[in-house]
Amino acid sequence: MPFSVTILGSSSALPTSERFPTAHLLNANERFFLIDCGEGTQIQLRKFRIRLGKINHIFISHLHGDHIFGLFGLISSFNLIGRTATLHIYGPDQIEELILDHLEFFQNDLSFDIAIHKFQHHRSATIHKDTNVEVITIPLKHRVPTCGFLFRERQAPRNIKKEMVEKYEIPIRDIVKIKDGKDFKTNEGETIPNSELTLPPFRVRSYAYCSDTAYSEKIIELIKNVDILYHEATFLHKDEDLAAETLHSTSKQAAGIALKAEVRKLLIGHFSSRYKNYDTFEKEAQEIFPETTAVNDGDVFTVSRIREKGTAV
Numbered sequence: 001m002p003f004s005v006t007i008l009g010s011s012s013a014l015p016t017s018e019r020f021p022t023a024h025l026l027n028a029n030e031r032f033f034l035i036d037c038g039e040g041t042q043i044q045l046r047k048f049r050i051r052l053g054k055i056n057h058i059f060i061s062h063l064h065g066d067h068i069f070g071l072f073g074l075i076s077s078f079n080l081i082g083r084t085a086t087l088h089i090y091g092p093d094q095i096e097e098l099i100l101d102h103l104e105f106f107q108n109d110l111s112f113d114i115a116i117h118k119f120q121h122h123r124s125a126t127i128h129k130d131t132n133v134e135v136i137t138i139p140l141k142h143r144v145p146t147c148g149f150l151f152r153e154r155q156a157p158r159n160i161k162k163e164m165v166e167k168y169e170i171p172i173r174d175i176v177k178i179k180d181g182k183d184f185k186t187n188e189g190e191t192i193p194n195s196e197l198t199l200p201p202f203r204v205r206s207y208a209y210c211s212d213t214a215y216s217e218k219i220i221e222l223i224k225n226v227d228i229l230y231h232e233a234t235f236l237h238k239d240e241d242l243a244a245e246t247l248h249s250t251s252k253q254a255a256g257i258a259l260k261a262e263v264r265k266l267l268i269g270h271f272s273s274r275y276k277n278y279d280t281f282e283k284e285a286q287e288i289f290p291e292t293t294a295v296n297d298g299d300v301f302t303v304s305r306i307r308e309k310g311t312a313v
């Protein structure tokens with residue numbers, strides 16, 4: 001049951017020969033969530049061998065080109081390969097108008113339906129929930145309505161030990177109760193404690209995506225203790241003024257947020273193409289938050305599956 005993030009693009013507005021504009025792919029237990037869709041995202045998906053057909057949910061943080069220009073090409077390719085499954089697209093208010101206008105001009109006979117889910121950008125809300133994962137918006141501070149996204153696994157029930165089911169001949173009707181934490185009473189009246197019958201559930205894994213944003217401590221509460229935080233770091237700290245002016249962050253600001261939110265790992269990206277050397281981003285951030293990685297296109301970050309009491313599996 002994987003929980004991993006693939007970086008498809010790590011540049012900001014201008015793509016470079018090494019870096020595509022922003023897009024991430026989260027694999028949460030074999031469900032695939034595309035997060036932002038900068039120009040060329042479909043090329044990156046092919047390069048990193050991710051089947052287009054696996055993507056049913058796309059989350060767009062805001063309507064700046066470097067986060068959405070790739071969506072239109074991707075929709076066109078979905079049509080060319082004969083997609084039939086509904087495509088769910090989540091984004092800020094104006095996304096519906098943008099997509100419908102585009103489709104009216106280029107493509108009004110798609111082979112599949114598009115369900116557009118608009119979110120309010122000024123308050124946090126749960127915008128998607130399935131049996132495995134829930135997705136919660138993180139309002140960000142940027143020049144246009146913008147939200148990041150928190151992907152969090154849903155708490156799984158305790159795992160019942162197969163040998164215990166056989167040993168005590170536990171009927172099916174009692175299994176659900178035991179998974180919820182109840183003890184079991186045998187026909188002879190003996191009470192078997194739940195701890196003997198079950199293994200603790202797996203720890204809930206989480207990924208928070210925050211791009212684009214100025215430094216904002218308001219997000220800390222929402223991203224507290226996540227396993228992986230991605231926070232944009234468009235500028236080096238010497239260009240702090242430029243970051244403030246354009247409502248972006250510096251590497252040190254991203255690290256400051258990670259430290260205060262007590263996350264396990266920080267990823268930084270969305271680098272401005274004005275810089276020639278990206279090592280400095282990582283060094284600057286690590287001075288504040290050592291568990292920082294400056295991402296490259298194609299990097300994959302995995303959160304392992306651990307039982308609550310701490311046993312890795």
Ligand SMILES: [Zn+2]
Pocket residue numbers: 012013022064066067212270
């Ligand atoms: Zn951007």
Ligand SMILES: [Zn+2]
Pocket residue numbers: 062064142212
């Ligand atoms: Zn932006």
